[in-house]
Amino acid sequence: MFEAVIFDMDGVLIDSEPLHIQLEEEIFKEIGANVSFEEHISFVGTTSHYMWEYVKNKCNVPLTVEELVEMDRKRYIDYISKHDDAVKPIEGVGELVKELYSKKVKLAVASSSPIDVIELVVKRLKLKDYFNELVSGDFVKRSKPYPDIFLYAAEKLNVVPEKCIVVEDSNKGVLAAKSAGMKVVGFINPNSGNQDIKMADMIIQSFYDINYEKLMMIS
Template identity: 55%
Template sequence: MIKAVIFDMDGVLIDSEPLHLDYAFKLFKELNITMTPNEYSKFIGTTSLYMWSNIKDTYNLENTVESLINKERNGFFEFLSSPNTNIKPIDHIPELLGALKENNFKTAVASSSPMRVIKYIINNFELAKQFNELVTGDYVERSKPNPDIFLYAAKKLDVSPEQCVVIEDSHNGVLAAKNAGMKCIGFKNPNSGNQDLSKADTIIHSFNEIDILNL
């Protein structure tokens, strides 16, 4: 029996992947990194540590991984919180969260984004009361597609992995959910790139397709 729903954030709660892509390529240009959008898509859903460790090795950057992470995170937060940045919840997300709360499901955000970004988004759209827990990839040792972040979220919610369903828009996120022994709903977000969601138990194109009584 499903007792908890765990949400990824970027590309699931908010349509932020285009913002990540836009900012990342400005930063890549500054660092003289040549990368295609298709190459970048493999990092969607992963932590900053995973991404920059790989990029540093691939492009032989002199910068430390720590300095690259700080540069990216500080720059993206400034970019995200700018008055000129237009971002909103994905259609039907507020209604879905409200229905889950009314039906006594536990809920969590489990995102590879840093907590400062998670809290900014959740508070900005007045969604804080809809979640029992907020979890960042910084809390665990291994990035998606490893299951660590979802297992951590389940523990915080005090439910077993089998009692959880994860909603993800990325290949890495779907694999992480299945590696955690959880049911997974894959959300086909066209702005998240060509993500392989085939391992998900169900694939949806809109959140009004979810029947919470049959999770």
Template identity: 40%
Template sequence: MAEKAFIFDMDGVIYDSEPIHAKAKKQVLAECGISISDERLATFVGRSSRDFYGTMVEENPQCQLSWQELAQRKHALYKRLLAEDDSVQVMPGIKELLEHIRAVGYPIGLGSSSIMEMIELVLNRFDLKDYFSVLVSGNDLPKSKPDPLIFLTVAQRLAVSPEICTVVEDATAGVTAAKAAGMYCIGYENPNSGPQNLSKADIIVNSHYDIIKLVK
């Protein structure tokens, strides 16, 4: 069994996705007559489409679409925005960090609230998929972040115990899930992820290069 294993969130940790997510979510909700503030939107960072759109539909009975239909519309719009916006890049230092962890010999998994199609789209676009031995989408599970199931599932598929796992997260929901799973958590401060409470993380950094120094 490995001495350590690393589990990464994707959005806001692997690449700077939140500005595009926010734009797509707002546009889709506006088409349904729903307005949402940036502050409220930030509370759903790291959570699944089911959580977000389910809440929106429940709170706005004037919307005639189901949460699944809203999620499908947002997904299609997001894919288009991702393909058209060349400014979308991986976070500085993430490739170096993944390369360093792999060189040291620790297994790497990914636990994201995004749907699997989007996970694979992003990792393939940035040529990162080969770094990850396991990919888990919270959308495929009965519960996603802040529930710990997603990270426990990654650990199980990596064949490692939760207590040797280190999770890298940028969102309140993800940090909560990692600690509930009994894992060490590195809180990554991404200003574009909105006001996230990372205080439960074991350590907070604002650069992936800081994490490289921690991996021995």
């Protein structure tokens, strides 16, 4: 029986990948980085440090990884701070969060995004009070597909990994959760690109397809 559910944020709680991609493509053009769309999509679910280190090394960008990360993050948070409609909830996910909360399930967000963005998003979604923990990829050494972020979230929740279920939309996120020894619900989000999530324990196309009882079946 599961005791905790850990949600990814981008592409799971909010449909943010198109905006991330749009803003990052703008930066690629500004710094003269030739990155294909296929390469770009492959970074869905990873930290910005992971992506920008790759871009810097591949394209010989004359900026540090830290400068590139800061440029990316500032542009994103400035945009969502100024545009209320930029934070678009995935249909049905709020209802699932509230149902799990009512069943005394411990809840966390574990996202590769920085903590200030995670805090802003859950506040905008009016879900802040439902989550026990908010965990950023900045809190751990290794990005997804390594399991570090999910193991850290489980530790903060005081729940063993085997009693945690992760909800993810990306290949690297699903791999990270499986490596952590957790069950995984793979959410097919077309805006997250063609993600291989077939190794998930359950695959859904809508959050209306799952509830507490169905999650019990995979735990």
